[in-house]
Amino acid sequence: KSPLEIWQQVVYVRVRSVSATNTTSAWSGVSEQWTVAGKCGGRYLETEGTDMQKWECKACPPGANCDTDGVGLALHTLSPKRDFARVAWKYSGHKDQPFDRCPFKWSCNGNATRAAVPMSNNHTLRGARLLAPAAPASASAAESAILFDERQCFNNSAGVLCALCKPKYVRRGQMCELCVASGVAMKLACIALVVAIVVILVCVCRVRLRRLRRKYGPLWRDVVRIVTINITFMQINASLPSMFSNLGLPTIYLEFLSTFDFVNLDLMSFFSLPCLADSIDFRVSVVVAGMAPVIVVVCALLAYAHRRLGLKRAVSKVGHSEKLRLEAAEYLFDLLDVEGDQMIDVGEFQHLLSFLGVPAEQTKNKEYVRKAMSKMTGGGGAGNAGAGNAEEELSRQQFLHGITHGAVADMAGANNKWVMVAEKERVKTSYLSSVMLVFLLIHAPVSQRVFYYMSFRTVKGRSFLTKDYSIEFGAETWLSFLPVVVIITVVFTFGFPITIGFLLFKNRAHLQSAHMRRRLGFLYRPFVVGAEYWELHEVFRKMILTGVLIFVREDVRAAVAVLVCVLSVATLNFARPHHNHVVFWVAEMSFLLTCFKYLTAIFIATRASGALDAESDSSLASVLIGLDVAMLVGSVASSVAVLFVLRAKSSTLEA
Secondary structure (H helix, E strand, O other), rough: OOOOOOOOOOOOOOOOOOOOOOOOOOOOOOOOOOHHHHHOOOEEEEOOOHHHOOOOHHHOOOOOOOOOOOOOOOOOOEEEEOEEEOOHHOOOOOOOEEEEEEEOOOOOOOHOOOOOEEOOOOOOOOOOOOOOOOOHHHHHHHHHHHHHHHHHHHOOOHHHHHHHOOOOEEOOOOOOOOOOOOOHHHHHHHHHHHHHHHHHHHHHHHHHHHHHHHHHHHHHHHHHHHHHHHHHHHHHHOOOHOOOOOOOOOHHHHHHHHHHHHOOOOHHHHHOOOOOOOOHHHHHHHHHHHHHHHHHHHHHHHHHHHHOOHHHHHHHHOOHHHHHHHHHHHHHHHOOOOOOOOEHHHHHHHHHHOOOOOHHHHOOOHHHHHHHHHHHHOOOOOOOOOOOOOEEEEEEHHHHHHHHHOOOOOHHHHOOOOHHHHHHHHHHHHHHHHHHHHHHHHHHHHHHHHHHHOOOOEEEEEEEEOOOOEEEEEHHHHHHHHHHHHHHHHHHHHHHHHHHHHHHHHOOOOOOOHHHHHHHHHHHEEOOOOOHHHHHHHHHHHHHOHHHHHHHOHHHHHHHHHHHHHHHHHHHHHHHHOOOOHHHHHHHHHHHHHHHHHHHHHHOOOOOOOOHHHHHHHHHHHHHHHHHHHHHHHHHHHHHHHHHHHHHHHHHOOO
């Protein structure tokens, strides 16, 4: 008996009938030849139906490996190429495209598996190069298909398209790694230790830190802007693997980016949460991200309430210390100096009078304001020469000298009222700006989660979340969690920036007034006049590059990202929103390098030779990692430069 099946070799037969009386008929003619797999040469034999005369050779389906070394293949014996897998539920009925690309490299072992699977017409078919164990004889067709699907995965992958990890394994970058029993506890302990050390240092040095912040307020703002720019840069970088999962970015670079998962609040990957329980899925990541704004607000409110309780004591301490009074006066001067020219003009001095509670009819009387400004200089006395007309503008030195020596006491009604005004403004602005800064930093990661929950990939008629193939899009599990996603989307993803935009637009004509600077100044004080909307620009730029792009077809995704980057570079150079030129150039470098990353994606996608070879992969990874490190080093150098520039400016003013 030949070990080959009828789709592998032609069997010629003829028949005759035998009656009950042993009467036989004449032999029939010999059966006609049919097409067999060995004749297909780089294609496969379509064996649909029982009429063998209709069997024919067809082109190799996408994702299939038809390089058989001369061995003929039928559809059921085709093996997938590297990084492709056979989709179990699509195979029933001899569908002609049973393969799909796996979302992670090195998870699907391609032509290492060619297993026997059941056919709908109850034939048992054997494939060439059978390396995986066949399904048990007692297994049903569905069970056999699932077993076959699992055997396509390697490197501890499992599930649909090998996109999940086996139990007790967690995905890091492109690979599934074994859970370490103490791994989660160790990371939590390290973070708790770092937080404890930071808290202790802040508590011990809080007085000195406040003095430094008061003295070098502009330096603090510039350094914060540089840090913010770097975090934004890393957040966009960390989203590249999700945006271009099928592109073939350098493996080394993907592993490098996975170390920055924490900037996108990807605590599932960072803390290996799936190691704790198999039931933890992407919904946990959405909940953690959605709770972040709530935790920030609660912590800020508690800290603000504690600070307000000690405000009177702090004001009393400032009032009896010449040094602290001078620092409070410097803060007030920086608050009033809208144009940043180190001079207080009539309009800016009106803001001070409003802060001190002077009636509006007097603050609007410019003659009254000029006389008040003249009192700040002691009637233009000695020590203020060369400062210009004291009734029209005050230098920094004149303002600090006048306000610390009681020149506004009769206007304020109390000698230290201006100190209370300055400290209240400092506390409120400090906490509001801190909350706003954190909100702006976490807006992109939180929005990314809700966008990813709406993003799915259709795999042969069934849809799965691109971030978690264990959740089927539109299924009961997905629908039951949808209200949580909708709330986060409405309240934070769109509600937060729309509220900011509405407030800025509604008060656009009065943004530099004393009243508006006290209410909304924390939104735009870090930027030059005319660039008050820059934070919104950054919010939407990050939201598009880290989240919205997931809804764009992957073959044009990089081109759309480059367009966004080019427009962002143009608006940055047009608006020049930063007071400090050093900060501007850090932002410029960040924008250009981000654009370069997406140009790299286009380069990889359009290479005629397809995927990168090992040498090219390593070289390109080195270039990309080098650029990221250069961005970080440049930012540190820029922060140091800002410090030296500020110290030089302070020395000049004191001289």
